Amino acid sequence: MQLESKELLEADQKFGTPLYAYHGERIVEQYHKLKDAFPGVNVRLHYAMKALSNVNVLKLLREQGSGLDAVSIQEVQLGLRAGYSPDQIMFTPNCVDFAEIQQAVELGVHINIDNISILEQFGHHYGASVPCCLRLNPHIMAGGHSHISVGHIDSKFGISIYQLRHVLRVAESHNIQVHGLHMHTGSDILDADVFLRGADLLFDAAAEFKDLQFMDFGSGFKVPYKEGDIVTDIQDTGRRISEAFQAFCERYGRELELWFEPGKFIVSESGVLLVSANVIKQTTSTVFVGVNSGQNHLIRPMFYDAFHRIENISNPSGTPRLYSVVGYICETDTLGYDRKLSEVREGDVLAIYNAGAYGMSMSNNYNARLRPAEVLYYKGQWQLIRRRETLEDLMRTEIEVEWT
Numbered sequence: 001m002q003l004e005s006k007e008l009l010e011a012d013q014k015f016g017t018p019l020y021a022y023h024g025e026r027i028v029e030q031y032h033k034l035k036d037a038f039p040g041v042n043v044r045l046h047y048a049m050k051a052l053s054n055v056n057v058l059k060l061l062r063e064q065g066s067g068l069d070a071v072s073i074q075e076v077q078l079g080l081r082a083g084y085s086p087d088q089i090m091f092t093p094n095c096v097d098f099a100e101i102q103q104a105v106e107l108g109v110h111i112n113i114d115n116i117s118i119l120e121q122f123g124h125h126y127g128a129s130v131p132c133c134l135r136l137n138p139h140i141m142a143g144g145h146s147h148i149s150v151g152h153i154d155s156k157f158g159i160s161i162y163q164l165r166h167v168l169r170v171a172e173s174h175n176i177q178v179h180g181l182h183m184h185t186g187s188d189i190l191d192a193d194v195f196l197r198g199a200d201l202l203f204d205a206a207a208e209f210k211d212l213q214f215m216d217f218g219s220g221f222k223v224p225y226k227e228g229d230i231v232t233d234i235q236d237t238g239r240r241i242s243e244a245f246q247a248f249c250e251r252y253g254r255e256l257e258l259w260f261e262p263g264k265f266i267v268s269e270s271g272v273l274l275v276s277a278n279v280i281k282q283t284t285s286t287v288f289v290g291v292n293s294g295q296n297h298l299i300r301p302m303f304y305d306a307f308h309r310i311e312n313i314s315n316p317s318g319t320p321r322l323y324s325v326v327g328y329i330c331e332t333d334t335l336g337y338d339r340k341l342s343e344v345r346e347g348d349v350l351a352i353y354n355a356g357a358y359g360m361s362m363s364n365n366y367n368a369r370l371r372p373a374e375v376l377y378y379k380g381q382w383q384l385i386r387r388r389e390t391l392e393d394l395m396r397t398e399i400e401v402e403w404t
């Protein structure tokens with residue numbers, strides 16, 4: 001299930017560019033594909049809302065039975081506003097003030113603790129009265145780009161598995177109820193092996209905690225960005241993790257829940273960024289297509305070296321030619337380097353695929369550019385789900401002062 005040129009051109013007609021367009025049924029499909037991939041275990045998915053946090057997407061996933069993974073108190077609050085119950089929300093912050101954790105406790109969501117000093121404060125404040133989950137770092141390296149590996153030895157995320165003795169002393173002395181263990185080794189895990197190596201370390205650690213209700217294995221499910229990409233074989237991964245988990249539960253003596261926090265897997269492929277070709281610029285070595293968008297709207301190509309497939313949907317039968325697709329920002333914001341596109345004419349609409357995850361949510365107003373509108377295709381029709389920004393939006397928080 002994918003947005004085809006016909007629907008995308010219709011969206012351009014209705015709403016113009018630049019535009020983030022999402023396919024609702026595709027999001028639903030991805031959710032169930034993952035949920036169903038773990039036979040025989042009690043699996044619970046918490047959508048990592050930082051990937052795409054529009055309230056309509058959150059509601060759509062809530063209707064499917066999803067929970068949420070929130071990384072800031074603001075995400076927690078947005079999740080509650082979207083109708084999630086506190087029990088459906090996992091709060092996994094990193095390097096936040098303890099006051100933010102207290103706020104989350106007051107809201108009643110699950111707390112994931114990723115630092116020993118925070119654990120001590122948590123124990124001091126709540127003792128046995130509020131349970132928590134511990135984010136452990138098993139130091140398993142996920143493949144792919146170094147920025148998105150968060151399990152390595154110098155990572156700022158999680159409590160090192162080597163500090164387990166210290167964790168246990170802190171937990172015991174404050175009588176802290178640990179009801180979950182968590183790991184998130186970063187995006188782009190290629191197959192079950194990486195998961196299982198990390199999982200084994202967590203299973204060993206679990207023997208030390210008697211009150212567990214769940215194990216949370218984070219995310220890292222890979223989706224294809226271009227043809228030939230190696231992706232997570234979700235059926236195979238699911239089956240192998242399920243088997244390992246069932247065996248673990250037997251050893252542990254109780255059936256626990258298996259939690260995951262997928263972001264990219266759920267929304268990446270549902271989203272397309274539609275842009276228009278402003279100028280065609282021939283230089284000595286390259287033909288540039290300059291579009292009415294850039295790293296302000298989609299930063300992944302610059303930030304992660306990410307590849308996003310691009311198509312000229314206005315001229316599908318044009319002669320294929322080689323282009324570099326660049327943005328209008330005063331930076332070298334290349335969205336696609338050396339791409340074969342059917343001949344691009346000024347005014348043509350280009351579709352940039354796999355833009356559902358970390359597209360709009362990482363966008364910004366650099367160069368005082370306005371963020372795109374967002375539209376959702378669901379039940380056969382397009383709906384505007386975020387209006388385009390205006391100049392007033394840009395100035396809304398500014399305070400113009402007079403010096404006397």
Ligand SMILES: *Cc1c(COP(=O)(O)O)cnc(C)c1O
Binds near residue numbers: 186188221261262
């Ligand atoms: C970002 C994040 C995720 C989601 O990662 P994806 O690669 O988008 O699936 C899950 N858990 C935590 C704690 C995260 O920070």
